[in-house]
Amino acid sequence: MRVLVTGAAGSLGRVVTVGLAERGHDVVGLDLVPAPDGTPFAWHEADCADADAVEAVFAALSTGGRLDAVVHLAGLPEEASLPDELTSHVITTAALLDAMVAHRVPRLVYASSNHAVGRTPRADGELTEHALPRPDTYYGVAKVAAEALMRLFADRHGIDAVACRIGSFLEEPASVRGLSTWLSHGDGVRMVEAALTAPAPGFAVLYGISANTRAWWDLEPGRRLGYEPEDDAEDFADRVEPSPDDEVEAELVGGPFATEQFHRPALGG
Numbered sequence: 001m002r003v004l005v006t007g008a009a010g011s012l013g014r015v016v017t018v019g020l021a022e023r024g025h026d027v028v029g030l031d032l033v034p035a036p037d038g039t040p041f042a043w044h045e046a047d048c049a050d051a052d053a054v055e056a057v058f059a060a061l062s063t064g065g066r067l068d069a070v071v072h073l074a075g076l077p078e079e080a081s082l083p084d085e086l087t088s089h090v091i092t093t094a095a096l097l098d099a100m101v102a103h104r105v106p107r108l109v110y111a112s113s114n115h116a117v118g119r120t121p122r123a124d125g126e127l128t129e130h131a132l133p134r135p136d137t138y139y140g141v142a143k144v145a146a147e148a149l150m151r152l153f154a155d156r157h158g159i160d161a162v163a164c165r166i167g168s169f170l171e172e173p174a175s176v177r178g179l180s181t182w183l184s185h186g187d188g189v190r191m192v193e194a195a196l197t198a199p200a201p202g203f204a205v206l207y208g209i210s211a212n213t214r215a216w217w218d219l220e221p222g223r224r225l226g227y228e229p230e231d232d233a234e235d236f237a238d239r240v241e242p243s244p245d246d247e248v249e250a251e252l253v254g255g256p257f258a259t260e261q262f263h264r265p266a267l268g269g
């Protein structure tokens with residue numbers, strides 16, 4: 001498949017671009033920043049929140065053959081003001097979806113987040129794809145809105161749109177919570193490839209974690225799309241130090257993002 005990967009210079013982007021290329025996909029990178037030295041595939045420097053810039057990238061790409069999909073990883077991975085979050089996640093997704101409709105690109109895979117449902121109590125039991133939106137931060141609000149936009153474009157335009165609610169994408173789990181929420185590098189690539197290649201998913205949500213022994217997020221929606229995780233955070237459990245925050249971080253899905261340290265005005269910066 002010919003795939004445009006936004007946020008290609010980021011922590012997810014660097015791993016996903018290389019992984020997809022190794023699996024034989026024709027990758028094109030896009031980021032605000034230049035391609036890292038030695039990048040072996042095409043690269044566009046552009047701001048995904050700038051609809052004209054995004055359209056120009058799609059127009060340039062249309063001369064080089066059909067684009068099959070967009071993997072949208074560009075965006076702030078942390079909490080900021082509500083306007084900044086909406087720009088980073090909703091406006092960027094809108095600009096990409098508009099360009100996809102205009103250029104007949106049929107599939108979007110999006111790096112959504114567990115923080116879209118981060119205020120869900122763990123005591124509610126296994127977290128399924130049917131959990132209602134329950135964001136823990138303005139970051140989570142923006143992920144909810146980006147998912148809603150994907151659903152609208154799936155319904156209106158028939159775009160296949162897979163929202164991957166990612167847990168903690170790291171080389172190794174870094175906290176006790178991470179023993180449940182970890183997504184390994186290898187599984188991250190497997191997840192994105194499954195979301196890219198599943199036959200006709202329509203709008204779908206999956207939880208982006210590895211096959212962690214301590215997982216309590218439902219892996220079934222991902223498995224239905226062909227995502228078979230292979231790694232388990234438990235293999236690293238003896239290297240994870242307990243912390244005084246572990247208990248409070250275990251109460252709600254979003255862990256630290258769902259705690260009071262993030263309570264701040266929506267428009268206050």
Ligand SMILES: NC(=O)c1ccc[n+]([C@@H]2O[C@H](COP(=O)([O-])OP(=O)(O)OC[C@H]3O[C@@H](n4cnc5c(N)ncnc54)[C@H](O)[C@@H]3O)[C@@H](O)[C@H]2O)c1
Nearest residue numbers: 007009010011012031032047048074075077111166168169
């Ligand atoms: N890392 C995680 O554990 C995790 C978990 C859940 C969700 N996510 C989501 O995955 C995505 C990527 O996260 P990451 O950890 O790789 O972040 P990152 O900050 O490492 O990388 C993001 C990349 O996107 C680029 N970027 C940001 N805004 C852009 C824009 N408007 N136009 C073009 N490029 C832009 C940045 O330059 C950067 O290279 C984010 O949407 C984040 O919310 C990440």
